[in-house]
Amino acid sequence: MRKEGDIYVVHRLLDEQICDSDGRRVGRVDDLELRGDPPRITALLVGEGLYPRRLPRALARLARRITGPERWGANAMRIPFEEVDDLGSTVKLRKKAEDLGLGMGDDPGRWIVGRLPWN
Amino acid sequence: MKTILKIALGIIAAIGGFLDIGDLVFTTQAGALFRYDLLWAVVLGVVGIAIYAEMTGRVAAVSGRPVFDVIRMRLGFGLGLGALIASTIVNLLTVAAELGGIAIVLELLFDAPYDMFVVTAAIALVVIVALLPFGGIERVFGYGGLLMLVVIATVVHQGPEWGDVARGFVPSLSSSTLYLYFVVGVFSAALMPYEAHFYSSGAIEEGWTEKNLKENRLNAFIGYALGGLLSIGLVIASGFLFHPLGVEPSDLGTVALPMQGAFGETGLLLALGGMLFCVSGAAIDSSFAASYNVAQFLGWEWGRYKGPRKAPRFTASWLVFVLLGVAIAQSGINPVEITEYSVVLAVVALPLTYLPVLLIAGDRSFMGEFANGRLATFFGWLYFAVIVVLALAAIPLLLATNGGGG
Numbered sequence: 001m002r003k004e005g006d007i008y009v010v011h012r013l014l015d016e017q018i019c020d021s022d023g024r025r026v027g028r029v030d031d032l033e034l035r036g037d038p039p040r041i042t043a044l045l046v047g048e049g050l051y052p053r054r055l056p057r058a059l060a061r062l063a064r065r066i067t068g069p070e071r072w073g074a075n076a077m078r079i080p081f082e083e084v085d086d087l088g089s090t091v092k093l094r095k096k097a098e099d100l101g102l103g104m105g106d107d108p109g110r111w112i113v114g115r116l117p118w119n
Numbered sequence: 120m121k122t123i124l125k126i127a128l129g130i131i132a133a134i135g136g137f138l139d140i141g142d143l144v145f146t147t148q149a150g151a152l153f154r155y156d157l158l159w160a161v162v163l164g165v166v167g168i169a170i171y172a173e174m175t176g177r178v179a180a181v182s183g184r185p186v187f188d189v190i191r192m193r194l195g196f197g198l199g200l201g202a203l204i205a206s207t208i209v210n211l212l213t214v215a216a217e218l219g220g221i222a223i224v225l226e227l228l229f230d231a232p233y234d235m236f237v238v239t240a241a242i243a244l245v246v247i248v249a250l251l252p253f254g255g256i257e258r259v260f261g262y263g264g265l266l267m268l269v270v271i272a273t274v275v276h277q278g279p280e281w282g283d284v285a286r287g288f289v290p291s292l293s294s295s296t297l298y299l300y301f302v303v304g305v306f307s308a309a310l311m312p313y314e315a316h317f318y319s320s321g322a323i324e325e326g327w328t329e330k331n332l333k334e335n336r337l338n339a340f341i342g343y344a345l346g347g348l349l350s351i352g353l354v355i356a357s358g359f360l361f362h363p364l365g366v367e368p369s370d371l372g373t374v375a376l377p378m379q380g381a382f383g384e385t386g387l388l389l390a391l392g393g394m395l396f397c398v399s400g401a402a403i404d405s406s407f408a409a410s411y412n413v414a415q416f417l418g419w420e421w422g423r424y425k426g427p428r429k430a431p432r433f434t435a436s437w438l439v440f441v442l443l444g445v446a447i448a449q450s451g452i453n454p455v456e457i458t459e460y461s462v463v464l465a466v467v468a469l470p471l472t473y474l475p476v477l478l479i480a481g482d483r484s485f486m487g488e489f490a491n492g493r494l495a496t497f498f499g500w501l502y503f504a505v506i507v508v509l510a511l512a513a514i515p516l517l518l519a520t521n522g523g524g525g
Binding site for chain 2: 011012014015016017018024025026027028030046048051054055056059089090103105106107108110111112113114115116117118
């Protein structure tokens with residue numbers, strides 16, 4: 001799909017799978033940043049700190065206690081829309097996940113299972 | 120020629136992999152209690168899983184989206200999370216039920232205590248998953264499950280009144296809540312949601328594209344339909360033997376008795392061996408389904424094809440689900456009871472996971488020329504209506520019949 005022009009943002013972009021330039025799955029579009037008039041998408045927001053604001057109000061407080069308030073860099077990342085390469089069946093980024101601070105949860109060094117001998 | 124062989128082998132694995140503990144328990148009980156009267160509900164469920172699996176496989180092959188990818192896209196985070204939690208509870212109960220089932224079959228085969236075998240079974244499954252590639256896992260259990268063909272031979276050997284059998288295929292309702300409970304159970308056992316979660320994620324594990332659509336159709340419509348014959352056979356074999364005696368089967372060993380009745384020790388061993396493969400395969404499928412769902416919903420890297428180094432969170436969550444399954448199976452609750460709850464609750468959770476797949480499969484902006492045609496749209500929505508009705512009826516029936524206890 002084209003990156004320029006009209007897209008149904010909620011239908012096709014919000015909640016979409018994000019892959020880095022190597023094709024690694026590195027998170028989902030948990031929220032969007034819109035700026036300007038008329039509003040344009042300026043960034044994708046990714047991370048568990050954003051989950052509370054996606055929940056019904058009654059659950060949001062509870063969720064905030066679990067995931068913490070959103071803090072850029074720690075539990076939520078802001079990916080400038082310029083870093084998006086292509087909107088196809090996934091959101092494909094121009095760079096590797098590490099360079100954008102994404103995919104750290106799947107860093108094998110952080111997981112004992114990452115050292116398991118099976119492949 | 121090579122592709123035909125590959126497709127044929129896939130279909131054979133789908134036949135052998137069809138049955139799981141839910142099918143074994145509900146078909147045998149349905150036969151014992153209502154003889155052939157519930158055969159139509161088995162057919163309804165088998166056609167349902169074929170339609171649902173074909174759609175999920177097609178969506179995965181064309182758009183690269185497995186079930187919980189689709190759910191997150193169509194339901195959004197909040198409602199999607201509800202579907203994830205409901206499905207995870209059901210999948211976890213299913214893992215526990217299948218692990219318990221393996222332990223019961225091993226107990227019958229080797230005459231040693233149940234508790235020991237739950238842990239042994241879980242360790243064996245982890246080792247098998249570690250050693251074999253994805254395709255190998257599916258094939259081993261699919262081919263082994265073909266031992267259950269002894270059920271068909273048993274029915275032929277019993278030689279029931281075929282006219283009576285045929286009448287069972289005509290849908291009939293009765294005011295008995297127990298009968299209605301079994302309509303829900305038999306239907307749901309055939310249409311367990313983990314099967315679709317696993318099937319669609321498997322399509323991506325195996326790198327399916329539009330070129331595999333024919334294989335997908337044949338697997339779903341021929342593989343599952345022939346696999347469904349085993350369920351039908353179990354109802355008839357049980358109805359023939361147990362219904363006249365008024366026996367109400369309450370343990371898994373009863374499932375194998377008609378085969379023993381027909382072919383003695385050999386029949387018994389074939390049936391128990393087939394059950395072992397079926398239930399073990401289903402334990403792997405349901406535990407994989409649980410972790411596929413979580414990983415896909417949250418956008419983690421996932422898949423057996425990635426291995427634990429590239430997909431550590433997926434692998435870790437799988438091990439956690441296996442461990443939790445062991446804990447539930449060891450808790451002292453009868454695995455047959457866990458099975459009944461997993462099957463009946465599965466249909467309650469089904470509408471929220473079925474609807475997004477139906478919507479995406481019909482959406483040309485995702486599926487292009489491979490979107491649902493008129494026929495698929497009609498049957499897709501018809502089954503959605505059936506699922507919603509059964510989902511609404513399931514909990515009241517579960518309570519009214521005291522969990523099928525009458």
